Amino acid sequence: MGLFDFIRNAGKKLGIGDDDTPPEAEAVKKELESHGLGTDKVDVAVEGDKVVLKGVVGDQSVFEKAVVAVGNTLGVSKVEAGELKIAEAEAEPVEAAAPVFYTVKKGDTLWEIAESQYGKGKGAKHTAIFEANKPMLSHPDKIYPGQVLRIPPLD
Structure with missing residues (x-):
């Protein structure tokens, strides 16, 4: 449940370069943080045209919004979020439910x-x-x- 597909040539362009160039991890992290979702405990890596999200978010909606925010970026075709967990009050982080x-x-x-x-x-x-x-x-x-x-x- 951790890999999500997106359309590589549709979305917001980050930084400079042609439309076929995947964005830099730092630019993706900055874009994610610009939405004010509470993703300060999320690490972002870019592997080719795939963005990998790891860390902890506050709830299911933030998990889904984080995936959509980075997936709707020009040059990104996949978002891997298998290691992105949801924090539960006074408990260990848990797996996210399957989003729609x-x-x-x-x-x-x-x-x-x-x-x-x-x-x-x-x-x-x-x-x-x-x-x-x-x-x-x-x-x-x-x-x-x-x-x-x-x-x-x-x-």
């Missing part, structure tokens, strides 16, 4: 994604998807093909 991700296709809207993931008639739950992907998403209409979004469970 969705890769945006051309013409998709958050409403349509909500209906495809939660069922017909549940398009209004698109706000849950938007909120689950903040701060990586700044506006519900600003999604692009190839971008990977977290799909949170409904309560």
Whole structure:
């Protein structure tokens, strides 16, 4: 459950270089920290076009957001997070649950994604998807093909 696929030529460009060059580990770490998710105990390594995340995060949502934040980076095709653990209050860190991700296709809207993931008639739950992907998403209409979004469970 620790390896996640992304589209290498879609995402935010970090640093300089051509679109085919994987980003530097330091630039990926800086991008991850820029979202203010609480990932200060996360180490970032880049192996070719794969980013490896190790360390501890506060909860499942931070785990998923960290994977999406670095995966939606130009030049990254995989994120390995098998050694990224979730801290439990007064306990040893635990394995993360299997997250649900969705890769945006051309013409998709958050409403349509909500209906495809939660069922017909549940398009209004698109706000849950938007909120689950903040701060990586700044506006519900600003999604692009190839971008990977977290799909949170409904309560």
